[in-house]
Amino acid sequence: MAEQRKKSGWSWPDEPAGPPTRAGRIAGIVMSTVFLIYLVSPIKQVFEHPHPVAARVLVVVTVAVYAVIYTAVYMAFSLRRTRFTRRVRIAGVVAMFACGIMLAVVLGPDDLMFLTYAISAALMQLPPMVGLLLGLGTTTTLLIGTQIAEGAPDWNSASILVVLTVAMFGMRQVIMANAELRAARDEIATLAVAEERARMARDLHDVLGHSLTTIAVKAGLARRILESSGDDERAIAELRDVETLSRTALGEVRSTVSGHRKASLAAELVGARVALQAAEISADLPHAVDNVPAELQEPFAYVLREGVTNVIRHSNARHCSVRLGQSWIEIRDDGTPPEEPSSNGHGHGHGLVGLSERLAKVGGAVSAGPAAPTGGFVVRASVPAAVTA
Structure with missing residues (x-):
């Protein structure tokens, strides 16, 4: 939305936009x-x-x-x-x-x-x-x-004329100020709606992207088990996991729509381990999140979810490692990085844009790119130490 020019006494009055009260x-x-x-x-x-x-x-x-x-x-x-x-x-x-x-x-x-x-x-x-x-x-x-x-x-007529002029000038200034306040209120309401829509789109992307990816991987694993070895019990176990993940995803969608959903870094680590294992990607993950400040655990949880989802969906990696610090998180894989950032999330697409917005709220930033010199791809989110101090 264009920045509004500050009005002065020499500015032409704008035409009122909405109906009068x-x-x-x-x-x-x-x-x-x-x-x-x-x-x-x-x-x-x-x-x-x-x-x-x-x-x-x-x-x-x-x-x-x-x-x-x-x-x-x-x-x-x-x-x-x-x-x-x-x-x-x-x-x-x-x-x-x-x-x-x-x-x-x-x-x-x-x-x-x-x-x-x-x-x-x-x-x-x-x-x-x-x-x-x-x-x-x-x-x-x-x-x-x-x-x-x-x-x-004629001082009497002159005084009446001066008083009326000054009074009308003051009334006009009040009317202009009220109009600007109404315009600002309407703009704030519009921005609030846009922000809520952006929040829902971002949260639904994070929830459904990860959950559906894990469900697809586990369903595919169950199919391969049935086709290759006929191990019914293992296939049934994977399908039970699919059912559980589906119910969990449904609950997360409901929480997202109502605005009550909070991501847990510890829970995301458990989910990442299960999803990577189902995708037959070896995982090197932290066992605890105690060293991460409480105010950073939720944004880092979203970074972990998005990063692991991208590894499973796009990297063709065989190994994925996650490292945590007090003010940073890093997800690294040994897959093939894209030549150009793409819109599918493995690069600077919608997922990383959403992460950038989340990290910006806590003063941090997200970077993503090829992992030199070892190859693969790395996603890193960090918050300056001064912010977390």
């Missing part, structure tokens, strides 16, 4: 309609004082256009039904400022206070700092205009 819809409808009541004031002014008919018509039309644009902007922002391009956003804000300035030209500089609607739209549709600067610039213009026209600055 119920509270957001209600707030949008209320704010886009209730505040239109104050636009009745310019119409009242133009009819209460002597003005030409053309001026009255101009004010009524201007207020109507102003209200329509403001409603469209606010409803689109709150209900997220319409997506505006940057050009449309700029054009809408410019049109609203033109309407507000027209009212001030006809009725006087005091009416620059009605540019609050345009400033609100700018704060929603343009970078927030642009809206803030427009608000402060409008306040300055109001003070200068009233000073020139009336001989004294």
